[in-house]
Amino acid sequence: MxxxxxxxxxxxxxxxxxxxxxxxxxxxxxxxxxxxxxxxRRPTIARYGQPRGDIVVGGQPVTGSKDTGEQLRYERTYHDGPLYAPVTGFASQVYGTTGLENAADGILAGTDPMLSLLPLWNGVSRDRNPGGKVVTTLAAGAQRAAYEGLAGRRGAVAAIEPSSGRILALVSAPSYDPGELSGTNSAVTSAWDRLNGDPARPMLNRAIRQTYPPGSTFKVVTAAAALDAGVIRDLDAPTRSPDPYPLPETRISLTNEAEDCEDASLRYAFEWSCNTVFAKLGVDVGLKDMTATAAHFGFNDKGLRIPFPVAPSNFDTKLDAPQLALSSIGQFDTRATPLQMAMIAAAVAGGGSVKSPYLVERTTTSAGGTVSATSPRTLHQAMNPSTAARLREMMTDVVRKGTGKNAAIRGATVGGKTGTAQHGIGNSGTPYAWFISWAQADNALEPAVAVAVVVEDASARRGDISGGGDAAPIAKAVMEAVLRS
Incomplete structure (x- = not known):
């Protein structure tokens, strides 16, 4: 038994x-x-069972949470939603997350193990920490100046601190209110359908996800390549450039909107944007050096994140001579995001060094304890410091006496470059208006800000240099806001 x-x-x-x-x-x-x-549904219920952490700008939260009392209890709310939408993105119970809401989701939702003193125990017990905070690098005044400058127009603005890569402004217009996508009722579905069906594409982040032909603003890159390669040694020497310039191996001639471009010096050609001079310079520099210089500025980089991904800007690596000539003046297949063009201006202002742009200063617990912090990092040395100094000199001339006079600021040195970019079938579309610039207060040791502005529906007549009239005043307002702060 x-x-x-x-x-x-x-x-x-x-x-x-x-x-x-x-x-x-x-x-x-x-x-x-x-x-x-x-x-x-348990993870979803738990995810929205507590308030989400906040995204912070200038010490103030621009997000919040609302207790609905429903099964998915807390909905995301936004202060000045359209102003910050290109940065925050949205957090929707129905459509997921984008922008910082996505890139920093673990911190904001309270699931990141770094928020806990005992992360292994939390993993076993399934306890959820209070949502942490994401402190951004944005300057509230610069962000608002860019947003108000673009009011009623399509375009984008990106502003960077040259010495560190901190993003001070990131604006896309038209924008949208991400709060419309919070919740689970039928209004959310209607808002989603309306926003996605809008031909103006308000949910497209034009500052980092849209690439444009950069037009004459790309001449900064071509000038840097020519100076570093020794093709140009004297800014004031004739460049032996014909006007019009016959594109190599073709019967097509390139002309200028500006006058007196034949044999113009680099300084004059840069100041008045002579296409013929820069097209010839690109061919003289050669494809190898042009592609290398463009890459050092950040073109063709598919891995750039700020922390959410940035669309790669394009400079073709396989071009024949006429294509290289056109690419060297920002046409053909050359395309860039506004953030990329701000990086170019920042490299000139920062002595030739391209800093990795970043949007998150630090992340913290709900009580304010630091979880992580971002340190400045150099991506590339785009050009020699002496070349950057000469480009600063030429960009200053553009604002002081050239096409960028509308960006001049009393009490500061401002450098800039205007540009227009043709597009559409037979270049029939209104040219995109560009302006890239940097500013340094007279009593400061280094430039405080670099800006890129693109306006899609510029008001200038076709063929006019509209960057100085449409985009430069917006850049000026952003730079003034940074200098004041």
Whole structure:
């Protein structure tokens, strides 16, 4: 009898061990499978069961949470939603997350292990920490100046601190209110359909996700390549450039809107944007050096994140001579985001060094303890410091006496470059108006800000240099806001 009792006890013990092993397998090994199962609503309910952490600009939160009392209890709210939408993105119970709401989701939702003193225990117990905070690098005044400058027009603005890469402004117009996508009612679906069906594409982040032909603003890159390669040694020497310039291997001649471009010096050609001079310079520099210089400025970089991804700007690496000539004046297939063009202006202002742009200063716990912090990092040395100094000199001339006079600021040195970019079938579209610039207060040791502005629906007549009239005043307002702060 005792023997049967022992066998029964052993069988029960074996079954108990099997039960414990299976429970461990379900709760630990296969937990992610069940968590990710669309039929399992518990993670979603838990995710919205507490307030989401805030995104902070200038010491003030620009986000919040509202208690709805429903199953998905807390909805995301936004202060000045359209102003900050290109940075925050949206957090929607229905459509997910974008922007910083996506890139910093772990911190904001409270799931990041770094928020806990005992992350391993939290992983076992499934406890959720209060949502942390994301402190941005934005300057509130610069962000608002850019937003108000673009009011009623399509375009984008990006502003960077040259010495560090901190993003001071990131604006896309038209914008949208991300709060319209919070919640689960029918109004959210209607807002989603309306925003996605809008031909103006308000949810497109034009500052980092849209690339444009940069037009004459790209001549900064071509000038840097020519100076570094030794093709140009004297800014005031004739460049032996014909006007019009016959594109190599073709019967097509390139002309200018500006006057007196034949044999113009680099200084004059830069100040008045002579296409013929820069097209010839690109060919003289050669494809290898032009592509290398463009890459050093950040073109063709598919891995840039700020922390959400940035669309790569393009400078083709396989071009024949006429294509290289056109690419060197920012046409053909050359395309750039406004952030990329701000990086170019920042490199000139910062002595030739391209800093990695970043949008998050630090992340913290809900109580304010630092979780992580971003340190400045150099991506590339785009050009020699002496070349950057000569480009600063020429960009200053553009604002002081050339096409960029509308960007001049009393009490500061401002350098800039205007540009227009043709587009559409047969270049029939209104040219995009560009202006890139930097500013340094007279009593400061280094430039405080570099800006890029693009206006899609510029008001200038075709063929006019509209960057100085449409984009430069917006850049000026942004630079003034940074200098005041």
């Amino acid at each position: 005792t023997r049967y009792i022992r066998r029964a006890a052993a069988l029960c013990a074996l079954l108990l061990v099997a039960l414990l092993v299976n429970a461990a397998r379900v709760q630990i090994v296969q937990s992610s499978t069940y968590d990710d199962n669309p039929a399992n």
